[in-house]
Amino acid sequence: MKLTRARGCLLGLAAGDALGRPAENLTPEEIARRWGRLTEIEPGMGGTDDTEYTIFASSLLCKYGAALTSADVAREYREQIIPRIxxxxxxxxxxxxxxxxxxxxxxEPPLSGLWHQHGWSDGLAMRAAPYGIFAGGDPGEAARLVAVDGVVGNSGEGVHGGQAVAAAVAVAMTGAAPGEVVEAGIAAVPEDSWTSRNLRAAVTAVAGGSVDELYAAVVVRHYPWTDLAPEAVALAFAGYLLGSGEVEESVVSAANLGRDADTTAAIAGALAGAGRGEHAVPERWAREIGPVTGRCLPVVAGRHVLDVAAELVAATGEAS
Incomplete structure (x- = not known):
């Protein structure tokens, strides 16, 4: 069961990344004008850095396990990523x-995540799912591990966003209901954080059935970029709740909210896929997911998320 959930998680992530890719930085209104409702992965579209960094994060866990340190992550960047750029x-x-x-x-970390002053980015949240798979059933450990990775490139709210996603995936891996999964993500971050406030606001807006209320509560409309972790994670969790934890509807709901649509749909797909398993990912989507090209990270070129999921489960030392 753990293997099918792990495969569902990463396949759902890759599918969401590919589906949301052409809608990145668009508003829901522009998405509706172009597609009506975006439901299909464009042939040959493939994923983005979200999927490639997820595979890289998985490789860290497979190599170092629970003993992973921020120094290990920094060293892997210097040895595996930087020389190939x-x-x-x-x-x-x-x-x-x-x-x-x-x-x-x-x-060195944590200064490496503070120096560039973009630590609020959703770059950690987009690759947090493997930590939830590795620490399935233990949201506290998932949140701890993802922060070890996170401080290399993120700080503050960027780390909180990754912790919320990793903790939520860890609980989704148990087959918990969507509401319980989302509550685990909220519980993993400080109550007075921007991330926590946005996540709680998203839950309230979804319960009221209002996308306008959701946008008013969590979207920073005047900011020219869309990779704000508190915003993206809130929209991703909202999509997951709007889809009632079903893979297709969760991913489609997140993608059609726009903004950082590849990341939000990827996170929603990871949560739903972890909860429902590999066979819940639409077959027509699964057929579009091939090995990554390494366009952003040459070190992961040729890797497929399904193989990576199996390696992650093996690295936990638990029965699949």
């Missing part, structure tokens, strides 16, 4: 670009 990184978010620049300058 030919020119500027393609498709990477603010926090990933900033981490690479900081590490190139010789900074």
């Amino acid at each position: 030919d020119g500027p990184m393609r498709g990477a978010g603010f926090s990933e670009l900033g981490a690479v620049q900081a590490l190139r300058r010789g900074l």
